[in-house]
Amino acid sequence: MSYQHFSYSPLTAGKHTVGLAGDFTSWEIIPLDEIGGIYTLSIDLPPGVYQYKFIVDGNWIPDENNPHQVSDNFGGVNSLLIAEEEKEEVTWEDIIAQLPNKAPEKFYQFFRSSVNNYELRFSWYPKLAETINLLTESWNIEFKRIGQNPLYEVFYCLFKQTGIFSFRIKIQYKNKALYLGAEGFSKMEEDISPIKINLKDIPLFAIPDWVSRSIIYQIFPDRFCNGNIDNDPDFNEWYYADCKEPPPDGENLSPEKEYYHLVSDWNDISGLKQSPWQKKGIPDFFSFYGGDIAGVRQKLDYLLDLGINVIYFNPLWQAKSNHKYDSADYHSIDPHFATTEEMMDFVKIAHQKGIRIILDVAFNHTGETFWAFRDCVEKGPQSPYWNWYDWKKWPLPKPLPPDFNPKEYYQCWWGIKDMPDLNYDLALPHPDENAVRDIRKARPNAPLVDYLISTVRWWLIDIGIDGFRLDVPDEVPFWFWELFRKEVKKVKPDAWIVGEIWHEARQWVSPLYFDSVMNYAFFKTPVIEFFVLNIISKEEFCQKIETGLGLYPFHSLKAMMNLLGSHDTPRIFEICRGNVQRLKLAVIFQMCFIGAPHIYYGDEIAMEGGKDPDNRRPFNWNWENNPVACEVRAFYKQIISLRKAHPAFWDGHFAFLPAPENAIAFLREGDSEKILVFLNLGLDTVTISIPDEGEILFGNIDTKKQLQPLSAVILSLLVQPENAVPLQKSEKVKK
Known part of the structure; x- marks a missing residue:
């Protein structure tokens, strides 16, 4: 069986009904449990390929956290789940046999963060590299592991360079080596020529420092x-004209009515859970403080x-x-x-x-009070702003009936009448545009x-x-x-x-x-x-x-x-x-x-x-x-x-480290400092492995290096200058 965890976070406020349906449920809806605002479900599935959707307040939608989709044959898409049996680990020999069929350029990618600063990313098979190095005429820089994707582990290195960049990549594993160059992969470095990239062709992706x-x-x-x-707020604006009076004593507001008002006591939060003018379970959405x-x-x-x-x-x-x-x-x-x-x-x-x-x-979207939308409501197709919105029918009924359905008249965000969607593309409807x-x-x-x-x-x-x-x-x-x-x-x-x-x-x-x-x-x-x-x-x-x-x-x-x-x-x-x-x-x-x-x-x-x-x-x-x-x-x-x-926190490398059960450990590494962070999420004391020479920045640990339940320790280690490898610029060394 394959353990699968589904979760959904609603994009709108209020109470929601969330379910899951797929071919593994015979398309019957299974409700998700709501915990802390997140709707979740965990189930075991036999290995196979499955289609599914979430059902949110009656709307069938794909799982946006799953990039794999397939047509549902009704003009939409289903999410595609691939539940796999545990496979035997791929071996080095398997990789060597597969590489002639792999496009080498799919393994690496460049990013340009400023005029002369670059990042090279390299993706490789999990657990089949002890070191990966960037090789040039002058440099030998070791890649750092940064993360993973469904197929590969992801490594990166940062360097500063201009013009044409010539490089090879070396993968080292158990006294075996493999090189990536212009002709693809080879066991011998001299058998392949360097890959040459004109760095000016890489788009500049500048982000404020x-x-x-x-x-x-x-x-x-x-x-x-x-x-x-x-x-x-005094609610004298025109748009409050019909919604600033409370209902008569002892009566509730009708569903289509709004009552905008100022709460005179800053510390009175009772209405945010239960409106005094609505039936049980409905909070006050219209209060101001x-x-x-x-x-x-x-x-x-x-x-x-x-x-x-x-x-x-x-x-x-x-x-x-x-x-x-x-x-x-x-x-x-x-x-x-x-x-x-x-x-x-x-x-x-x-x-x-x-x-x-x-x-x-x-x-x-704008509000229904937006000046262009009001002009449309008043003048209809004669308004110069008519095509700023996706209108379906006009005029709007006056007054709006209790069962008013805005989607019959204009496109609006999640069917909320107060938020008409803007129309960007005159040739395509929303949301196709x-x-x-x-x-x-x-x-x-x-x-x-x-x-x-x-x-x-x-x-x-x-x-x-x-x-x-x-x-x-x-x-x-x-x-x-x-x-x-x-x-x-x-x-x-x-x-x-x-x-x-x-x-x-x-x-x-x-x-x-x-x-x-x-x-x-x-x-x-x-x-x-x-x-x-x-x-x-x-x-x-x-x-x-x-x-x-x-x-x-x-x-x-x-x-x-x-x-x-x-x-x-x-x-x-x-x-x-x-x-x-x-x-x-x-x-x-x-x-x-x-x-x-x-x-x-x-x-x-x-x-x-x-x-x-x-x-x-x-x-x-x-x-x-x-x-x-x-x-x-x-x-x-x-x-x-x-x-x-500590610059290592906002500019340094990140990596998880081995840790006892119920504990998390990770490294933040900068040019001059390594910081180790240990967090014990369990209810028992754990023994952690930390160097004796470190300086404790936060938390406490006893002489036996034991970390108390639900506690953390943060430790700093200075990087010796002779061993330092700058992250923001490459160190030139002879091969």
Whole structure:
């Protein structure tokens, strides 16, 4: 039998029904269990090839974390699962016999991170190499193992060079050697000539250096701090005209009605679990607390003391909702957050204090309050903005009936009437337009595209921010993101572009599109499943982490946004069920791992919160009266300071090391320092193997080198200069 683990993370808030169906269930739906916001199922299957889909709230969808798909014969696709028997390990002799049929160029790949800095990746069969070396006329550089993919282990080396690059690759295994050159593979180096690459032909994929050094702090603006009560929401905007009155006493709101209101008590969070105006089980999605930019400005010293240096804001533009993903105008600051001048001043002050600002932008859809959409509602096909949206029927009924189905009238995100989808391609319907990469194969909606691109200049130049987090970017055409990146990098070359992709994202992380992504698939999900929920094994955890490391170039890995929670997921402390030690172990892995750590506001003071909107509670500014909050914040501050003090954490090599059962060990290696991290996730003491000369940076270990349950130790070893091998530039040596 073959053990298979399925998991699904919902993209929208609220309660969901998630099931799994496939030919291995005779297409009967099996429900998935929800644990910590992740829906999971583990089953044993006989070896074979299977088709399956997830069923989410009645919608049949493929598994986005599985790249293997096949037609479902109904215009869609099924995910394809290959459950294999355990095979006998491939031998060196097997490989030698197969190599004449293998295209050698499929084993290596180049990336260019700056003008003269390159990465060479090499993929090779698992456990069949003791060393792999890059050979040139002057260099002999050993590759480092970085990760794996379904077929191969992945190795890399970094070097600096210009012009024509001539090289061979040597694979050494048990006193046997194999060489890769221009003619393919050979047992003798002299039998093959060097591979020659014109390095100028490799696309430049520049990512801002500052990202890898970042500690990112995400702020949901309405819920962080109310610094100016004079700009609190008063609901006098036109779009609140029919939705700012509560129902009569003792009555509930009808399903189609909304009641927008301000919660007068900042600490009153009861409605975020149960609305007083809705039937049991429905929270209050329409409450505001008055958080604003003035509040963030007042708390900058708090953030600096914590150690953060990047603020990631959820949308700041004017919109009807408290989350602001339903934009009313992309060229505006919501007046209940700040004036334009106040926002510009805030960015300047943040920059003076060493804090960069990135903004969440949603270009897949606008709000129904957006000025162009309102013009369409009023004028129909006579509106100059009519083709900015995918209209199916007009006019809209007035008033909207209780059973109003927006999808009958216009394309909208997940069927939500408040979020009509934008129409990028005049020749293709949504979502078919999203897969088009070559703009020459599209009919671009030029006025719409020009308007959206103009927002880049407004936010980067006029307001002065430092980059964008892109909301649901996989639902926008590739060719648009290529235009977007060109404009962003032209306006501000060191601006960061990070996409919200919940699954494998190689096709987006490239010189054409994004610098990196929010690392849901290869960081958040495996860390939560292993460290907190304990629903996958150590082997599965390491495999998922190494799969992510094997996918993306090294300098992009350093820019991945590594999160434990966000406004879309339950809070990490909620999932931990108050277990402070498990929270600390997950955060230690986060702060010591390769990539930019992300903190969702309030996680550093152990704030709790379930599904949206409960995960968007107002920040607890009484945290100093809570001993657990004080303990957790002091820990965050300590581990952040440790990360920032040691370049190996944000610039060094990563590798898992052997460790006892229920323990994880890994290495971070820089030019002048090696750092060893050991985490004991078990309930028993474990004995670990550490050198005597190391300096303990964090944690404790006794004289018997025993590590206590649910604890960690971080050890530093200085690299001797004569043995140092720089990672960022190659050492020239004679062969």
